[in-house]
Amino acid sequence: MQSGDVIGLISLGLVIGIGAACDLRTKKIPVVLLVAGGCCVCAAAVFPNALTMRARVFGMIPGVLFLAAGLLWHMIGTGDSVLVLLSGFALGLRGLSFFLLVSLMSLLPVALLLVVIRKIGRKDTLPFYPFAAAGFAISLLLGVVP
Numbered sequence: 001m002q003s004g005d006v007i008g009l010i011s012l013g014l015v016i017g018i019g020a021a022c023d024l025r026t027k028k029i030p031v032v033l034l035v036a037g038g039c040c041v042c043a044a045a046v047f048p049n050a051l052t053m054r055a056r057v058f059g060m061i062p063g064v065l066f067l068a069a070g071l072l073w074h075m076i077g078t079g080d081s082v083l084v085l086l087s088g089f090a091l092g093l094r095g096l097s098f099f100l101l102v103s104l105m106s107l108l109p110v111a112l113l114l115v116v117i118r119k120i121g122r123k124d125t126l127p128f129y130p131f132a133a134a135g136f137a138i139s140l141l142l143g144v145v146p
Contacts, residue, residue: 001050001146002047002048002049002050003047003048003049004044004045004046004047004048004049005044005049005050005051005146007040007043007044007047008040008041008044008045008049008090009090009140009145009146011037011040011041011044011090012037012041012086012087012090012091012136013136013140014037014040015033015034015037015041015083015086016083016129016132016133016136017133018033019033019034019079019083019129019132020127020129020130020132020133022129023079023127023128023129023130024127024129024130027125027127028079029077029079029080029082029083029129034079034082034083034086037086038082038086041086041089041090042089044090045089049146050146051091051092051146055092055093055094056088056089056090056092058088058092058093059087059088059089059090059091059092059093059095059096060085060088060089061088061093062084062088062093062096062100063081063082063083063084063085063086063087063088063089063096064085066080066081066084066085067081067082067084067085069081077125077128079129080128080129080132083128083129083132084096084100087099087100087132087136091139091145091146092146094144095139095144095145095146098139098142098144098145099132099135099136099139099144099145100135101135102134102135102138102139103128103131103132103134103135103136104131104135106131106134106135107126107128107131110126110131111126114126
């Protein structure tokens with residue numbers, strides 16, 4: 001792993017970790033956190049790293065689509081969309097795919113359980129950042145991310 005990869009992963013991990021705490025407490029992600037994290041993740045691309053710029057740009061495509069869906073139909077929170085965008089830039093499409101798969105698969109049983117015991121309804125929202133933190137940690141432990 002090269003220096004740019006380490007800086008990018010640490011920056012992304014900090015954004016996810018701090019964002020998870022904020023998301024659990026207030027269900028809002030501070031814009032300052034997203035801007036600062038985005039600057040750090042982008043700055044990490046300047047250093048030597050394993051991902052090409054092409055892989056980073058392709059990794060951002062799902063984040064752009066999530067952001068458009070969130071802004072147009074209010075289906076996805078803007079903070080969650082920006083997280084996917086930053087993650088795609090930091091991890092590339094392959095790393096982002098695994099990260100999102102693990103994150104959403106960890107969210108699914110919790111959401112189903114809460115619906116079954118009637119703690120939440122179909123229209124209620126759940127904080128995504130804590131599940132993203134789990135997905136990121138598992139991705140790192142399994143070595144799927146660069």
